[in-house]
Amino acid sequence: MPELPEVETIRRSLSDWIRKSRRQVEGLKVFREELLKNSTIEELQDKFGGAFIDSLERRAKYLIFNFSNHHSIVLHLGMEGRLLLDNKRLENVQLIVYFGDNSELYLDDIRNYSRLYFVRSDEVGELNSISKLGIEPFTNDFTFENFSALLDSRQEIKRLLLDQSKIAGLGNIYASEVLFICGIHPERQANKLTMKEAQRLYKGIPELLGKAIEKRGTTIFKYRDIDGSKGEFQNYLEVYGRKGKNCGRCGGTIEEMEQGGRKTYLCPSCQSLRKD
DNA sequence: AGTATAACCTGTCTGC
């Protein structure tokens, strides 16, 4: 489910929430042990009892909780995982964290794809999942030089944009959307994009993600912010999920295709297979 | 090394 804008929305909400009051872990309960990828329930309970949440970071689609005991929890919400501050919408609870001020944080995931890693804070970057991630929009590493270097690949551009080891944070929704916005056909070979097209993508990616963050993410199905509220960016999607509807730019018909087992949406007349 | 496919889960929707 959550791509970069959704995870960033959750991170900001949780940051506000810990700013309101120091959140000290009183205990935690794990309901599905497979959630824990590199630790046991006992280790988690031992380590985090009494610890305060100091800060929250995000790397790509991973949320990183930094605790006062110099350890961190790295969480990926998979396809449909969500973090909620009340138990009104729970469907399949994976984890409950109990805090000293009587608040509770629930990890809910009907599809069991969420994953939790537990590491020393100074070793977060060494986690396999984190170390493999590519350049991240909104950071100093996201230069045009770095971006254009990773376009040096025969891969189709849509597949490349989904490859987290190249660019980290885009998922199936925003990959389709950004290619529409930039007028690039999803099957174009990455290393055959023109300089202008590469520049449009380089600007277009953070622009689109920034707008989606402003609208607090895209709720198509399960995604919710920590208070249960939906995002609004689904109202601004131009192609994703709009098969058969009209293109807002040219009036043509939005089409659906498949790339690497995932749906891609495009406007064939705005996104030509030929170069500019 | 780099890239493509299958597998992981479970609820929901579609079409026969």
Added chain:
DNA sequence: TGCAGACAGGTTATAC
């Protein structure tokens, strides 16, 4: 109405 099959925001192990 019932049921098989397809599909869903993602990642990763395995196979070329």
